[in-house]
Amino acid sequence: MSTLPQVEQSLAAIAELDGDIHAITQVFDQSSADPGALPGELSGVPVLVKDNIATTRGTTSCNSGMLENYESPFDATVVERLREAGAVVIGKANMDEFAMGSSTEHGLRTTNHPTHHHCVPGGSSGGSAAAVGAGMVPLALGSDTGGSIRQPAAFCGCVGLKPTYGRVSRFGLVAFASSLDQIGPLASSVEIASQCLNAIAGPDSKDMTSVRRDPENFARYLSEDTSSLRVGLVTSCLTDDNDERINLAVRNAAKRFERMGATIVEIELPSLHYAISSYYIIAAAEASSNLARFDGVRYGTRPSLEGGESLEDLYERARTEGFGEEVRRRIMLGTYVLSAGYYDAYYTKALRARRKIRNEFDGAFCAHELHTMLLPTTPTPAFERGSIQDPLNMYLQDIYTVPANLAGLPAISVPWIDKETERGGLPVGVQLMSPMFAEARMLQAASVLEKD
């Protein structure tokens, strides 16, 4: 046990609840390494870390047979920074294998929804979201390549923040798609998410994509007047294909903004329709390249070879036996779109579509002088485990989250709670998306949504 009250509380909650949820893959022994409360904004706060973020304690498995016993020789930069801010990393959270999935059903272990155990928690940061949603921890880290923080946060009823691309160092994050990946918090409140961003943001010499900016306090607008906020309501995302609770939540959220004195501007973003196609080509292409390093030579598990088997056999068997179904599928897709004869038709075209989507965002923010945009996080609340078997159908679940990754924008999902959407008891999230590096204003707007 620990001497820190919040840590002790979390450990007790995990012992009580996680047997039915399976959000957590490892709890670190707190008795041996408990330094007492270090000073800092997150002093004594227990944190779980998604299992694709490197920790020297325990394993960093990515929920994959490939890295089942992988012990990282270093801590990720975000882990060091959490510790410097006084947080206590108490363990690792489950995920879809190599962060590929929207349900935490892929890989060695699955995770259940925190309150509706027959449903999925979303993914890929499903363990982080379920643990925060269940109240086991106030804060967890996830990674978001196409919605993997925001979608599970929406499903599990917690706050999920994807910072601007380049805001947070990815050193120690097992790479999935390097032009899209970003680490961020899943938290029980917008305030804790802001404090976590204060701790983990900033340049890092170990990640050349981390951007040098002046340090700022992301919580600085949280208690400020919101009447000058200008919010774009993306009406083209409120289609009949969505569950009606989702559209209702977004419309009610817009009304709340208006009641708080903010200005709502209805906008349409026609290119968003194409975001899924652009995203799945780019993400799969980058994944096929990033995951080429898992060859059975330098990392992970190696099959025992028969006499006469070659190096080529070793590569193929290690990868075929180590990777799960969905990871193999995406590597196949990525290899195909990058292969000779298809590169321009798929990959280059997807990159052009990406620019067009980004330009459309920039244009809308600028033309209407918007601080943020309001749209759904997901088309539906949490779905039942095993209910989506078709890969393409699963990919389409990410329709509202992938645009922020393609464009590099910060985005946040906030639980929406009102009597009209409460029916059935499943949480619903609404999403805000803001211009590059405008997290502070976005968090201010997000705090409006969590007020009753």
Add this chain to the structure above:
Amino acid sequence: MSHDELALDDVKRVARLARLRLTDEQARRYRVELGAVLKHVEELDQMDLDGVEPMHSPIDAPVSMQELADDQPRPSLTGNDLERIAPEMDGPYLRVPKVISGGGASA
């Protein structure tokens, strides 16, 4: 984009490029599943992308804005670290099957 259906031979060729082995059953399933995804992404043909530059990264800022490491040697992983990570080592070397003249399990 090719509007032809994905052929089984294409699936097998891509699996070889990706260093994955597929059973016939898996190859047939991937043909259907990947075929459906490739069909869906053909919708990009409806976009007007003339003159739009490909966007490789969200950060277009000049390199000077970014954090580049000094070009100085610094400590890296130790032999002990490698031993913990790698599946098979021989002294300071990673051990792999014989590469030259094919065949032979271990060098």
